Amino acid sequence: MELSVRRGQAPFRRKKLAAFLAQAAFVTVPAVSQAQQATATDNQSTALEVVKVTAERRETELQKTPVSVGVVSSADLEKTGFQHLFDIEKNVAGVSFFKGASNQQSSIFIRGVGTTNQGYTQAVGVYIDDVPLARSVAAGQWDLPDLERIEVLRGPQGTLYGQNSSAGAVRIISRKPTDEKVAWVSAGIGNYEAREYKGYVSGPLVEERLSGSVAFSYNERDGFGRNLSTGDHINGADTISGRAKLRFTPSDDWDAILTVDGLVDKSDNGTNTTPLNYGNTSPRDSWAIQDLTKSRLERSGVSLNVTKELNDTLSLRSITSYRTYEHDPDYMDIGGLPRYSNTWHQTIEQDLLFQEFQLLGEVNDALSYTAGVLFQNEKWANDNWSYRGNGGPITRQLARTRYDTDDIALYGQFDYRLSERWTITAGARYWKTEQTYDASAYTLDANLDPLSRTFAVSDFEKTSHGVTPRLTIGYQVTPEAYLYASYTEGAKFGGYNRSAANSQVASVAADPEEVKAYEIGLKTNSFDNRLQINAALFYNDYSDYLAVVSNPTINGTTYGGSVLMNAAKAETYGAELEVRAKITRGLDWNFSFAYVESEFKEFFDPYGNSPYEGNQLPFAPKYQAATGLSYTHGLSNGDEVSLYGSVQFTDRQFSDQVNNPRAAIPSRTTVDLGADYRFADGHWSAGIKVRNLTDKDHIILKSYIPAYGIESAAYDEPRTVVASVRYDF
Structure with missing residues (x-):
């Protein structure tokens, strides 16, 4: 595999990687020193915990699962002070994020592929207790204290997890209530007037029959920056969330869990508003003339997960869910200039109904299978008021979008043990998506009242369907080493354009994006399961790649505005490495590394040339690395102290295909x-907990829009310190 570096970046990359290794030295050098002292007979050391996952819809050992899975445990979540999904970057290789638009969204990229626009279907599926969350708007704040683990499935998951997981899937798994009694509360304070409160209660209501749990979280802090035009603090946080569960087990063969959760997020959207071309503006400050503090997001859901064991080898599972999402209002400004440049506010409403039935069976010790059928309906309403200009006349417009989307799927997969060492996994999914689309646009006056209707379309329909197969061969090389190779296909629905400015754009409906993926993986245990090394090589071939193109010409017709379309052929390939080690009884070390090459092999060009061909895909850093140490020591008086640290490196990347x-x-x-x-x-x-210890002003998103005079950036959090106390009852 060739490591290519273009545009004279090799010295730059070497310096940045060297900086990462230097800053990681305080983490890794003690680990090496301790490892040299440890031996296989060290009675002070223990084996690593055996990690169990449900990535294959049934519980398996991570080290014997033929899928590239990164796992973030509850202990890892607690150490990192987990607040957002993008904190998983610190533990899982190959994951990056578009995370500059607001505190309330987390658009996920795996192996260089994802979706930034919340109005379109995502390439990385997000699931909470097996319930899918359509679109990136529903994938933001997830810091409830009842999280058991997060599983990151890398590569297309088109068989078991659906057509809109062409890059991978993220599974958020919360604890089930049991007869074990657990109760605790915590409170924390920090700089920027931070206040954090959390709690969790779980236990029996009727012994062996009915149990319940309640988890809650509240976070508030002042903004990291200031709007110099209004005097407001911006980039602040104000969230409250909760989840309650009831678990009913009337007999050994019935298990029903009712879950209700909710979130209210009033954090502002002032995160992508620092101008780089206006005066000497400090990082995280803005000159936006509108009030960016006006934002309110509400998310809630109810689900019922029922499992019935039909006999010793067959079980039936039903997953029923209804979820709602509302963002009203949502104020944004890209540019941060003291005038209207690229400014808007919008309202979003989403209703999601989901039903899935799964059948899990075992024919004998060698053959098991999973089959399922599902239905999902999403209703999406988006009103977008935009006002744009470049120092001259302001163009004001209201664009309305309505989606009504139905998904159905049938899938099946079997696992067969050919011999003591060889296994085969094969499956396929038939999927069909139907989308009905209404759109309209209006010109507005200075008071944002309608002047005239630009266009209106209704009852447009787009239907797509397909089959996504999977074939995996596994080989147990030794009791400590497992090798697998897989071929998988995936797809992502295209559909109609969000916030279309005219009837031409509204009339364009994109076909599905498709991918063919090849992967080879190796999972090993050594030193009496004190060292685990997982590695994977992958190649993804994308056709009909979905991209947003400005003013394209399609079949001789020029379409004004930004259009979602099947613009390109693309490929990504690379390698991932994850290491977990138990150095001594109290000392753990983890390391992850990802190398991703991404390239547009072809790109639709309305002007007869190929400006993007050969370019790197957006939000696809070539190198990512992270390492961490955790040390726990018992004191002579029975108290216990734990110390941990981590270093994370993310390579240079681009925010667009240009x-x-x-x-x-x-x-x-x-x-x-x-x-x-x-x-x-x-x-x-x-x-x-101290985040961003060195207090660096890291840019995590940049916008360059010459038409509106915009060159702006979003910055990561500055150094934050939170001290907390917890009481377990």
Whole structure:
């Protein structure tokens, strides 16, 4: 495999990687020193915990699962002070994020592919307890304290997880209530007037029959920046969320869990508004003339997960869910200039109904299977008021979009043990998506009242369908080494344009994006399961790649505005490495590394040339690396202290397919530290967490729009410190 570096970036990349290794030295050098002292007979050391996952819809050992899966445990979540999905970058190789638009969205990229526009279907499916969350708008804040683990499935998951997971899937798994009694509360304070409160209660209501749990979280802090035009603090946080569960087990063969969750997020959207071309503006500050503090997001859902064991080898599962999402209002400004440049506010409403039935069976010790059928209906309403200009007349417009989308799917997969060492997994999914589309647009006056209707269309329909197969061969090389190779296909629905400005754009409906994926993986245990090394090589071939193109010409017709269309052929390939080690009884080390090459092999061009061919895909950093140490030590009085630290490096990347250097996101290296102290009484504990220890002003998103005079950036959090205390009842 060739590592290619273009545009004279080799010295730059070497310096940045060297900086990462230097900052990681304080983490890795102690680990190496301890490892040299440890031996296989060290009675102070223990084996790593055996990690179980349900990536294949049934529980399996991670080290024997023929899928590239990154796992973030509850302990990892607690150490990192987990707040957003993009915190999984610190533990899982090959994952990056579009995370500059607001605190409330987390658009996920895996192996260089994802979706930034919340109005279109996503390439990475997000699931909470097996319930899908359509679109990136529903994938933001997830910091409830009942999380058990997060599983990141890399590569297309078109068989078991659907057509809109062509790059991968993220599974958020929360704890089930049991007869075990658990209750605790915590409170924390920090700089920027941060306040955090969390709690979790779980236990029996009727012994062996009915149990329940409640989890809650509240976070508030002042903004990291200031709007210099209005005097407001911006980039602040104000969220409250909760989840309640009832689990009913009337007999050994019935298990029903009813879940209700909700979130209210009033954090502002002032994160992508620092102008780089206006005066000497400090990072995270803005000159936007509108009030960016006006934002309110509400998300809620109810689900019922029922499992019935039909016999010793066959079980039936039903997953029923209804979810709602409302963002009203949502104020945004891209540019941060003291005038209307690219400014808007919008309202979003989403209703999602989901039903899935699964049949899981075992024919004998060698053959097992999974089959399922599902239906999903999404109703999406989006009103977008935009006002744009470049120092002259302001163009004001209202664009309305309505989607009504139905998804159905039938899938099946079997696992067959050919011999003691050889296994085969094969499956396929038939999917069909139907979308009905209404759209209209209006010109507005200075008071944002309608002047005239630009266009209106209704009852447009787009139907797509297909079959996505999977074939995997597994080989147990030794009891400690497992090798697999897979071929998988995936697809992502295209559909109609969001916030169309005219009837031409509204009339364009994109076909599905399709991918053929090849992967080879190796999973190993060694030193009495004190060292685990997982590695994968992959190649993804994308056709009908979905991109947003400005003013394209299709079949001789020029379409004004930004259009979602099947613009390109693209490929990504690379390697991933994840290492977990138990150095001694109290010392753990983890390391992850990802290398991703991405390139547009072809790109639709309305002008007869190929400006994007050969370019890197958006939000596809070539290198990512992270390492961390965790050390726990028991004191003579029975108390216990834990220390941990991590270093994360993300390479330079681009925010668009143009690869304009002025829209390039620089590489960054981030250091986090933390400590916990647990008292021997088992009730009290205290902790402190420091994020971005070196207080670097890392740019995480850049926007360059010459038509509106915009060159702006979003910045990561500055150094934050939160001290907390917890009481376990």
